[in-house]
Amino acid sequence: MTTSRMNSNGQVVIPAPIRKLLGLRKGTPLLIREERGAIILQPATRQYFDSLAGILAGGPSMSRELTEEHAREREREGA
Numbered sequence: 001m002t003t004s005r006m007n008s009n010g011q012v013v014i015p016a017p018i019r020k021l022l023g024l025r026k027g028t029p030l031l032i033r034e035e036r037g038a039i040i041l042q043p044a045t046r047q048y049f050d051s052l053a054g055i056l057a058g059g060p061s062m063s064r065e066l067t068e069e070h071a072r073e074r075e076r077e078g079a
Helices: 016-024 045-054 062-078
Strands: 029-036 038-043
Touching: none
Parallel strands: none
Antiparallel strands: 029 038
16 A cells, blocks of 8 residues: 645645556546545546446336326326
8 A cells, every 4th residue: 555645736646556557647537436435536448438338227217217207297287
């Protein structure tokens, strides 16, 4: 484990071994989120988004639910 310090601008240096391990380069976009009191940095690379493909497959369809809700509202208004 290595340490880093945040400067007065809120910037933190990611240690070189970790950058190399993850293939991070200057300009690599990072997703930043808080999770149970920890700060999570996730490289927002094509590989990351490809890994999410299909993650919601088989789940409820929001567009279908909205279409059905809209149809129910039209029926109520027509009644």
